[in-house]
Amino acid sequence: MIQRQPHQGQKRILVVDDEPDLTRLCSLALKYHGFNVDTFNDSEEVLSNFKPDYYDLVILDIKMPKMDGFELYDELKKKDSDAKICFLTASELYYKEFRKKEYHALDKNLFIRKPIDNEDLLKEVNRIMTSA
């Protein structure tokens, strides 16, 4: 059972996924727990609207048209090298490729696997936000 959390000092989360149903889901689920959530369904739109040093966490889908989550990761890091970015993905191959290639330094713990229920999503988000 999810308990409505006390106000978390309005932590800000950005969610990027090409599926509007899933950004809507993340938005509702996280807002319920007191997060301030922005969402985008288009990676190019994110780049033109991204505010550096604003978000406490960025959640990226990986398989997206135009620009995939990894490319978007690089672009966002250019704008804000300290941004905490994690991935919410339905695909395992991407994760393996990611590990193999230039992103091998990235922590395995930064990957959240779909499908995930709301309680677990909340746990993962809290874990990543509080991790070093």
Added chain:
Amino acid sequence: MTVSTSISPVRRESPKKEDILVFYGVDAVINIVMQFLNHTNKTVYACVDQTRPILTLDILVLKKAFEDAKRRGVKLMYVTEITKDNLSYCKQLMEMTHELRHLEGIKGNFYISETEYLAPAALHEKGKPASQIIYSNVNEIIEHQKYVFDSFWNRAIPAEQRIKEIEEGLAPEFYEVITDPEKAAQTITDLARSVKKEALFFLPNDKALVRVEKLGLIDNVVKASQSGATVKIICPLSGVNAEIVRRISEGASEIQILNGNNSPYGMYIVDGAKFIKAELRNPNAEKFSESVGFMVYSNSKTSVDSFKSIFELLWNERTLNEELEKAYKMQKEFINVASHELRTPIQAILGMSGLLKYYPEEKDELIEIIQRNAKRLQTLTANILDITRIESQTFQLEKERFNIYELLSDVIKDFTERIKSDNKNVRLVYDRKDTDHHIIVEADKGRITQVLLNILNNALKFTNEGQIIIRAHESNNKKEIIVSITDTGTGINKDIFAKLFSKFVTKSSQGTGLGLYISKSIVEAHGGRIWAENNADRRGATFMFTLPLVS
């Protein structure tokens, strides 16, 4: 036993004693040969060099003596080296001998009968009769020389075969063992230069391609391929030779290269006429001559044929292997795409249903999302099941007779609703002529609807404004109906055009790339065809499929 010499021709009607004699002078030599022929009644074995057939026939007395012997029933077994120069003489000799054979490189001459042995005692001047000759009737010598004759005879080939080779300009068969590495390198280079119709390479390791490239072999086969020769290469492929492989494909795209396994030897077969088999002594050597061990080079037809069939077997095995690897990769890709596509709607259903109790005021929106994703899951599941049925060949049609125009009208009505809900400025046009009224097909109504909806959905997905036009008309021969769907969208991306109807081919982030593959399988199961083209005005694409008409 005595050994005596004579300086004049000696007539010996019937030697009683065992003798070894030497006769001097051309006349004496001719005489003793004639005598020898006259003595024998059974078989004469002659082993002579390439100059003797000409002499035998040009010295008329000798020719006559041979003819007389044949007339008496004497069998003449004759082995010599048949060349272009003595060819016509050898053809005449075939008439006079019981059997004529060819052996390359015979030096010196001897004749044996059942009781006597004759041999020129000194190397004679070319083209002239010998001026001294050894004679013997010693049984041991005759037996010994008969043994020597037999070993030559058994290595020799029939005169007919040799004559054919010369007349057809063929090289004589050879089997060369090369142990000198420099000669081995030269041999393989020369062979590569001679390629006319076909070159088959079996290379023992990845570096072997680099080594033969340094010899200039690759340039040679690229040139050969450009002038129409078939070139096939089996070679272990790696980063070591990737650059050369790329250059080969650039230089001659017709050259086929398959990935092979490491091997202790290499093979090279040219024009189905010559082959090289070379041991790999030092796999890591930089130069061919440093890598090569024992090399066999031959034009023996039997050996070339058997090496060629070994190569073909390897080639087929490698081809099969590549297909398997491709299928495995496709399977992996299928699992990856399918799992991604399955997880996405599950995520929406799982999450949204969990939120229902916290957002009662948003209930309608959440339920709509849940339903939409459940439908998506349903379609995807159906697609995956269809693929499984198609691939396990358990795909079945439930055929019935119906009017294709009625079906089209129904589908168009439903799809018009679908476009409205999409809020796109796209119009669906049914371009129906007055003459289109009643055409009966025997088909699976549900499956044909599936094909139409798949093509229409694709058209809508890639068309933001304009129109989608449906037409259907009978073919000229009245044997089939052609249905076409034309849109004014982005057209078919050239990257995927060639494999449009294969599995997992999609340019949409939401597509699974299964729809057109399934549509093609459905149309073909009905005995029809499906194809697509980009429109001539560079706006949009047209998909067409046919169905046979009921006659």
